[in-house]
Amino acid sequence: MHAYRSHTCGELVEGDVGKTVRLSGWVHRVRDHGGLLFIDLRDHYGITQVVCDPDSPAFKLVETVRAEWVIRVDGVVKARTPETVNDRLPTGRIEVFVREAEVLSAAKELPLPVFGEPDYPEDLRLKYRFLDLRRDTLHRNIVKRSQIISSLRRRMVDKGFTEFQTPILTASSPEGARDFLVPARMHPGKFYALPQAPQQFKQLLMIAGFDRYFQIAPCFRDEDARADRSPGEFYQLDIEMSFVTQEDVFQTVEPVLRGIFEEFGGGRRVTQVFPRIPYSVSMRKYGNDKPDLRNPIEMEAVTEHFAGSGFKVFANMIASDPKVEVWAIPAKTGGSRAFCDRMNAWAQGEGQPGLGYIFWREGEEGGAGPIAKNIGPERTEAIRTQLGLEAGDAVFFVCGRPEKFVAFAGQARTRAGRDLGLVDENQFALCWIVDFPMFEWNEDEKRVDFSHNPFSMPQGGLEALETMDPLEIKAFQYDIVCNGIELSSGAIRNHKPEIMRKAFAIAGYPEDVLESRFGGMLRALEFGAPPHGGIAPGVDRIVMLLCDQENLREVVVFPMNQRAEDLLMGAPSEVSNKQLRELHIRLNLPN
Numbered sequence: 001m002h003a004y005r006s007h008t009c010g011e012l013v014e015g016d017v018g019k020t021v022r023l024s025g026w027v028h029r030v031r032d033h034g035g036l037l038f039i040d041l042r043d044h045y046g047i048t049q050v051v052c053d054p055d056s057p058a059f060k061l062v063e064t065v066r067a068e069w070v071i072r073v074d075g076v077v078k079a080r081t082p083e084t085v086n087d088r089l090p091t092g093r094i095e096v097f098v099r100e101a102e103v104l105s106a107a108k109e110l111p112l113p114v115f116g117e118p119d120y121p122e123d124l125r126l127k128y129r130f131l132d133l134r135r136d137t138l139h140r141n142i143v144k145r146s147q148i149i150s151s152l153r154r155r156m157v158d159k160g161f162t163e164f165q166t167p168i169l170t171a172s173s174p175e176g177a178r179d180f181l182v183p184a185r186m187h188p189g190k191f192y193a194l195p196q197a198p199q200q201f202k203q204l205l206m207i208a209g210f211d212r213y214f215q216i217a218p219c220f221r222d223e224d225a226r227a228d229r230s231p232g233e234f235y236q237l238d239i240e241m242s243f244v245t246q247e248d249v250f251q252t253v254e255p256v257l258r259g260i261f262e263e264f265g266g267g268r269r270v271t272q273v274f275p276r277i278p279y280s281v282s283m284r285k286y287g288n289d290k291p292d293l294r295n296p297i298e299m300e301a302v303t304e305h306f307a308g309s310g311f312k313v314f315a316n317m318i319a320s321d322p323k324v325e326v327w328a329i330p331a332k333t334g335g336s337r338a339f340c341d342r343m344n345a346w347a348q349g350e351g352q353p354g355l356g357y358i359f360w361r362e363g364e365e366g367g368a369g370p371i372a373k374n375i376g377p378e379r380t381e382a383i384r385t386q387l388g389l390e391a392g393d394a395v396f397f398v399c400g401r402p403e404k405f406v407a408f409a410g411q412a413r414t415r416a417g418r419d420l421g422l423v424d425e426n427q428f429a430l431c432w433i434v435d436f437p438m439f440e441w442n443e444d445e446k447r448v449d450f451s452h453n454p455f456s457m458p459q460g461g462l463e464a465l466e467t468m469d470p471l472e473i474k475a476f477q478y479d480i481v482c483n484g485i486e487l488s489s490g491a492i493r494n495h496k497p498e499i500m501r502k503a504f505a506i507a508g509y510p511e512d513v514l515e516s517r518f519g520g521m522l523r524a525l526e527f528g529a530p531p532h533g534g535i536a537p538g539v540d541r542i543v544m545l546l547c548d549q550e551n552l553r554e555v556v557v558f559p560m561n562q563r564a565e566d567l568l569m570g571a572p573s574e575v576s577n578k579q580l581r582e583l584h585i586r587l588n589l590p591n
Contacts, residue, residue: 004072004104010046014093016077021096023048024072024104026134027065029115037062041073044139049086049095050075058101068114068134070105073098122553127567129558141547141555148264148543149216152237155256161212161239166201168194168218172517178222180232188584194220197536199455200521202240203493206532207524213240216539222564230540230552231564236488240534246476246492249533250274250432257480257487257537261428264546269427274480278435284327284402287410289436292484293429295417299409302328302397305383311374314356314399326399327409330387331416334394335359339419340369343396346415352408359394360384371397414484428545430482435459438475439506447508452477455521456491457533458503465502480537482545490535497525 004024012021025043032038037052039062050073052062058073065071075096086092111127112120114134125132133139153163172179172193179193195201197219205213217238225231241249254274261270275293282289285298303326306314317324334340340357347355358367358380366372367380387395396416398409417423438458440451448470456475458464464473476492494500500522504514514522543555553559560566580587 001074008045009041009043009048010090012048012077012091012094012096014079017079017094019077020074021077022072022074023050023096025070026114027067027069027071030065030067039065041071042134046091047089048091049080050098051095052098052101056098058098061101061103062098065101065103066107068107068110068131069103070107072102072104074100123561123567126553126559126561129568133557138554141543141549142557144264144547145539145543145555148260148546149539151260151263152256152539153216155259156214156237156239159212159252159256161214162210163215164205164210164213165215166195166198166205166217170195170201180220180222183583183585185583196221197236198238199453200518202238202534203455203521203532204524206240206242206493207527207529211242213534214238217536225560225562225564230556231560231562234552235539236536237539238534238536239490240532242530242532244492244531244533246434246478246533249478249490249492249535250276253480253535253537257430257482257542260542261430261482261546265428271428271430274430274432276432276434279433279437280435282433283406287406287408287413289433289479290481290484290486291431291433292414292417292423293431294424294427294483295414296332296422297330297413297417299327299329299413300387302326302383302386305379305386306375306397306399309375309379311356311371314397317399321401323401324399325402326397327402327405328383328387329396329398329409329413329416330389331394331396331420332389332422333392334416334420335361335392336394337368340394340396342419343412343416347408347412350408350411355412356397356399357394358383360389360391362391364391428482430480433479433481434477435474436477436479437471438473438477438503439470441471448506450503450507451475453489453491454504454507455493455500457494458499462496462499462502465499465506470506476533478535480535482542485541485545486538487541488535488537490533492531492533495525495529495531497522500525 001022004022006022009023009025023041025041028040028042028047030037030039035054037059039050039052040047041050052059073096075098077094077096080093080095110131112124112131114131117135117137133142169182169192177196179196182192182194184190184192198215198217202213215238217236218233219236220233223229223231239253241252258270258272277291279289282291284301285291287299303318306326307318309315314326318326336359340359343357344355356371358369358372360367366377367384372380383395389395396412398405398412437451438456439448442449452475456477459474459476460468478490479486480488494503501511501514540552540556544552547555549555558566558568565571
């Protein structure tokens with residue numbers, strides 16, 4: 001028999017009754033039932049109940065074991081009596097009667113429990129992550145992550161893609177976040193950067209003649225943590241294709257993502273044909289560019305109904321500024337003063353002056369609330385008709401320049417949908433956001449800047465760059481969104497050097513800066529580049545959605561805390577003076 005086990009702790013079933021077996025694992029739980037000892041023995045594969053009675057030669061030793069000790073047991077498989085069967089476990093119809101036992105490793109008193117799912121402080125969980133990972137939910141999440149990545153790889157290979165690895169030590173590039181820098185010992189004063197994404201390398205692979213590339217790519221960005229973004233590093237399914245249009249990318253990626261969500265989504269509905277929503281439409285209907293389409297609320301402009309009305313707050317704003325608009329946030333089933341007052345109080349808590357509303361009661365003509373009284377029954381009815389509302393419903397209003405209030409309006413839509421129970425939790429609602437602006441106005445630096453990916457193809461090509469207002473130019477850029485979470489950004493790339501030069505000039509990059517920072521890409525485009533495009537869905541976010549988690553910490557094996565610290569390994573850490581001298585670095589620390 002093997003030194004440690006003949007079977008795993010998730011393997012034994014009724015067909016094994018009568019066998020002599022050897023198991024090894026962690027003591028998940030010990031129960032003493034009047035001298036009869038029951039141990040739930042756990043390993044990676046599952047849990048088996050082992051029983052030790054006073055007649056067993058191992059009884060004295062088994063009496064000493066405690067939670068999370070690692071032990072080996074030899075014994076005989078027996079069927080449980082009907083009243084003790086546990087159908088929640090695959091091994092729940094058998095138990096192992098111990099005849100011999102060995103303590104392989106004792107455990108100190110635990111700083112946090114493994115049994116159950118208690119809520120412990122994040123820093124304690126991360127410092128003892130090796131214990132935290134023993135908990136059932138987290139352990140299953142990490143296993144599911146591996147299965148999802150394996151499925152993604154298989155699906156990409158089946159579609160004719162080849163996996164390539166791109167460099168980790170590279171040059172800095174403007175991906176929109178700070179780089180992690182690595183000092184180059186052999187080149188004093190110079191630094192490598194960890195890649196924010198393999199963007200340039202995957203484009204160079206297309207220029208080199210490799211047709212369909214993918215990679216489960218590590219990416220590094222020195223940015224603050226969020227629930228859906230790990231500080232430091234993350235992984236993405238990086239994809240690039242040659243001789244493709246935007247539609248070709250969509251047709252390739254949709255079946256992969258749809259299949260992943262169907263395979264691991266636990267039976268929830270998955271969007272079959274992903275709708276394509278222009279960026280400007282998404283902002284106006286949903287208040288952001290990553291809409292949660294499980295929420296049926298769609299905002300509409302109702303400016304005309306307030307222009308010249310008796311509601312002077314809005315009417316005066318409309319009259320004084322042609323760019324002012326009034327947006328309506330319809331709220332089906334929200335037609336009570338109590339709910340409207342709660343929404344108004346929430347808005348004030350968000351730093352807003354309030355949230356105007358109208359609501360309609362059963363058996364009462366016209367709308368209720370101060371705005372309805374001020375604008376009169378005719379305008380109130382016009383609003384109700386436009387929005388398709390009826391008795392028992394409400395509508396909320398925001399007024400001003402849309403660019404100033406759009407984010408708040410989107411939050412109000414989300415709040416109303418959740419509080420009213422309108423969000424359909426039993427689905428994965430995916431969509432494409434398309435037609436992003438190529439450029440945006442950088443208010444801090446008072447200049448035009450890239451709004452998305454600097455290597456994207458502008459719609460209209462060179463002619464658009466030379467003849468249009470830069471802020472009016474759209475790009476072949478797209479995002480894929482699921483349940484209000486951005487999974488990925490992508491684009492059809494610019495494959496012509498003259499377009500690259502012009503686009504970067506508009507964004508304020510002089511020719512010498514373009515040559516020094518992106519010379520490799522520029523030279524590559526001058527030697528015959530195919531039309532190409534790609535995308536990079538975030539693996540961590542996909543896993544987070546499929547595991548029903550709201551924080552990436554629950555689906556990453558060894559995450560950092562909110563301050564980008566690895567409390568388990570002690571990173572970042574100080575280094576010795578000898579190491580600093582080798583790198584020609586002198587510290588200039590803040591006081």
